[in-house]
Structure formats: C-alpha cells, structure tokens
Amino acid sequence: MTTRTFRSSVLGPRERGEEFGRTFSDEISACVFAYTRLFEMAASGPVDLDHLGGLAREAIWAISGEIAEEINGLAAGSGRSVAEICAINARTEILALLKSPATVRGECSTVVRLNKNGQPLAVQAWDWYESLAGSWLVWEIPHPDGSVTTTLTEYGIVGKIGVNSRGLGVLFNILHHAADGSGIGAPVHVLSRAVLDGARDLNQALVRLAGAPVSASSALTLVAARDGECAAVSVEVNPVRVGYVLPDADGLLLHTNHFLSSPASSGDTELITGPDSVVRLDLLRRRLASSPDVIAAMNSHLLGGGGLCCHADPALPAASRFATLAVVELDVASGTLTAHPGGPCSLL
Template identity: 25%
Template sequence: MDPIKLTLRGSPRAIGIEHGRSLRNQIRDQISIYESMFQTTSKLSWPDVREVSKDFQPFLKKLVPHIYEEMEGIAEGAELDILDIVALNCRSEIALGKFSDGCTALCWRKSNNARVLSQNWDWTARVSKNLAMISIEQTGKPTIYMVTEAGIVGKIGFNSAGVGTCLNAIRAKPMISSKVPIHVALRLCLESTSVDNAVKTLEYLGGVASAQHILISDGTTALGLELSPVGNKYIAEDKDGIIGHTNHFIENRYVEEPPWLSGSPIRLKRVGELARELIADGVSGDAITPSILRDRIFSDTFNSPQAICCSEDPSRDISTRSSTLFNVVMNLEPENLGAEVIFGRPGSGLEGSVLRMPWIAS
C-alpha cells in the first residue's frame, strides 16, 4: 500500500494543524512504538521521555520559533500535548545513541555538474506504516518535498530551489539540548536556497544538539556535514564527484564515538566500490538513473543483514531491528528537478511501485 501523500500550506500553525489532523492515528502509533523502544533501550517510560523533552523546549522556542509554532499546530491537530511532539522531533537526541538506525547515502556529480542524491533509509519496520510523503508550501521559502515519519517536521527530501538532504545516524557523545535537534536541522536545510545558505544557518544558530551526518547537495555543490555539538567537519566530493556515507564519522574527531555498527565501515567501502564499478562500465551523465542506482548499488546484500540493502537481524531485540524501509533518488538538476521513491527493500521483489516527488495533489 502506498504511503499517505500530504500537501501542507499556509502559516506555521496552519501547516502543523493539518499535519496533526491528517496523521493523527499515525502520530499516536509512533508514540507507542517509540515508547516501547525507549523502554527497551533506556528504561524510560513515555512520561519520562516527555520530561526529558522539556530540556529542549525553551531553545526550540528561541532558536526556531516558526518550527516550534508548527509543532504546536501538530499537537493541536493530533489532540496531543506539545511535549509529545517535541519528544518525537528530539527522539534521536533523547535516545543518546541507543537507537541503532543504519542508512547508506550517496551523492554523485553528473557530467553536466548537476548532482544525484540518494539513500536507503533503514529503521524498525514497525514505523513503515507511519511514513508519509509531505510537501510544504511556505511564503517566501522554497517548497519542500520529503519523506518523513508522522509528527516529525524534517527528514529526507529536496526543495524547489534544488537543495536535497539525506541523513545518517551517528552514535557519539556529547549531546547538548540547547542546540538544534537533528530533525529540525534537516528542516532548516530543506528551507534553504543553497548548500552554503544551509551551512550558514546551522552555524548561525550555534550548531546541532547531537552527532549526526547530513549529506546535502544543490545544483552546484555537495557536502557531507559531519555535525556535532562540539565541532563540525565538512567532506567534499572526491575526484570522481562522489560522496558516500554510512553510520560512522569519517573525519570528525571532536566527539567520543565508540564502534557500534560493525557493518558501517563495510557498507561505506562497498558503496564506493559499486559506484566505481559503474564508472568503469561507462555509466555517467544521464545514465546515472534512479533505476541503475537501485539495481546496482541500493539492492546490494553483501554482508547481510548489515548490508546496503539492510535486513532484520534476528539476534537483536524486536523493538530495535532495522531493515531498509525506503530508497530515494533525487535529481537536483534545475531543469529536471524531482525524485523517485520506493518503499520496501529495493531488489527484494517485495518493494512497492516507483513513486515520484513532486506529485500531483489530489
């Protein structure tokens, strides 16, 4: 079954209310799922999680008042407390690295200097029914097209200015609640008009609350943003115009990062090898299509279950088993701007049909 497609427009409050009202059941189910995960990984009940989220609340109000107003609207539309929505949007920070979501991201410069930005997003299959394709139209800002979890204001996608974002979770300390949570940082990137504008916005606001990687690109520039509360490193494209990233920092040494996903370095090496196999086969320019990336890179099961196309590891607790829930490939050429999304594990034979962003609103 295809995910919900939701078109939101208007003021921050109006956008939030429609989000909350339209995805009310999914947001409540997300809370139930994360309550179980927090209980398993951190011994925190949902009331405990809401209490922790109070640490973030005043800084969200101060740093990103328009996004906080949208969160208030989501809470109102879903008939929930604002702390429920703050907690969902700060779940990566509150978990303190206890959630083990993987992901493999790749940006590739085409011969005409445009970029293709792509990723598999790996997470617990229980949230798959609560994913939504959302477009957001705001006065004076680019229109956003993204795939996100119900109740969360920013995630993976692109905007009408040709800026795209992918996400890799990183498990590292410290976490500083006075800074911008990663899902809010993703939203800020998706409100930006260029990579440079996005980086300047995050730096102006004082950086992010937890260690994470955002792979960001526009029509002329791509950067791997290895972000942390205590310092950032920015990774440029290699000689082939490629940036690959998984779930460990490549250059950022400002944080305390214990090894936690043994498959992450293997996936990073593998995505580079597969991309260079395509280059050796003469794949470049317009031949770098979503279908060839899905078939030749994102369907790869080498080192399964911790593969680029991730499958559940039965040795892990059911609440934290990850698998690939969707693949997205974004073409950031200004004259051919758009993305293809498939839900499920690419190449498995069980994945859904190809969906496109933007889509025609019904």
C-alpha cells in the same frame, strides 16, 4: 506498500500543523507510542516525556519560531500534547541522552554523484526500526514566497531527508560520538527542515549547520544544483566540532554511519557498536567503480542485517530489528523527491 504523499493546503505554520495533525491524528499517536516504547527500552524503565519534551521545545524554539508554531499546531490538530510532539522531533537527541547503544543504532547508506551537466544524482537507503515501516510519508510544504519544501519524514516529525524548490537537498545519516547525549541540543530533524525551508543557497545552509549547538551527531549531506552547476558536502554535526566531507576527484560522495572527518572521528563510537558501517562504505565504493547504477550497487546483502540492502535479522528481538524502510532519490535541480518503500532489491 505504496508511498503516501500529503500536500499542505494552508500556508501559515500553525494552520499547516493543525491540518496535518487532524489528517493524520491516528498515525501521529502511533508514532508517539512507538517512540515512547523506544525511550523506555533505552532507559530500562519509564521516562518523563513531559520533561524531555519541554527541553526539546526550548531547543526547537531556538532554531525556528515558525517550526515551533507548526509543532503547536500538530499537537492541537492531533490531540497530543506539545511535549509529546516535541519529544518525537528530538527522538535522536533523547535516545542519545538515554545512552543506550542498542537503541540508538540505525543504518543509512548515501550516494551522491556530481555530473558535468549540473544534474547531481542523490540517493539514500533509509534504514530504521522494522516496527516503524508504516510510520512515514512524503510531505509537500508550500510557503508564502512560492517556494516548496518536500520531505520524507515520520508522522508528527517536521522533516528529515528532503529537497526544496531552490535547488537544495538534504540526505541524512545518523552518527554516534562519545560526547553525544549531554542535554538536548538542537534536534537534527528540525535543523534539516529549517535548512530546507530557509536556505536560499548552499552557503546559507552551511552557515546554519556550522553553528548549530547539537547534542547528537549526524551527517547531513547537502546537495545543490543551480545554473548548470552542482556541488555536495556532508556536514558532520557533532558536539565537539563540525566536520566536512567532500566528493572525490570523480565527483562521488559516499557516507554511511561513521565519521569521516577530524577531530570527531577520534570519538566515534559507531566503530564499536556498528562496525558494519566501514564495510558498507567500502562495498559502495567498489561496486560503484564497476557500475553506474546506484540502485544495483546498493543491492548487497553480504552483511546480512547490516547490509547495504538491510533486512530484519530474525535472531534479534522484534523491537530491535532494523530494515531498509525506503530508498529515496532526490532530483535537486527540479526540487522533487521520489521514495520507494522497501530496500534496493525490491526495485530490481
């Protein structure tokens, strides 16, 4: 599989959404269908996608009117309803609302290494449902002010992992908290895109995330590089109180899928539903202590279906199998993103 990349040729949010929707109408429909099935699995029955999408639409408008207009364009261009497009953009929040641990799992391992030359190394293994292995692309989004947002995302979803041309990147780890799932709050994928589009520096990004009324938890790791300096911080957004995780004394910042900050760590449910997260974090730390090669350090299958390099467990039902769908590297200083299909072992 090769990485598909699309660069928008229009600048207006509505027009950009329409162009993307027309270009990838089949892929967006497949993504809507796949997530509708996941929602129904989580709910153990049919779901009212119009209602859920309507709730998501209100939350999206509260974050960004421009992104909401882009979503209207995505719907018009692809022939899907606005509610459907809003629902897949709030897929993390809807799965949390439906309260099914088996269908809201998901693993990601993130590494940031800050270098003295101001060129941070930022790498993530994105693990998600094996059935969605063909559902993603890299989207390059020019803006009227000349800046560019580049994001790895799923068809019809406005953003996820990404970087902008202002020296700011975002990596993504799903988290789970006992307080998740109360309504549909600010969708974390829309928040990531809003930060990449609008933040001109690290402080603006932090302020934007700190006040976000989320209903599903995630760690958004911000990486900044400018004027020969660099910094990184994982922002653990959750319904209780935002938390922050900083690099160690050597400039290494690691994150998997459990909370590393207080007070949210006391409500962490991942320690029950996905305890492999704590072992993955320890494996990363120890393997990186003996090797500067991040991809080699991520090439561990020790935990099987919960490994740093995750392959689908054939013992699980097909709809519940997770795999590393892509390895993503951000060059924050240059504002570029490289995505490699498959796990770390496919790069060695």
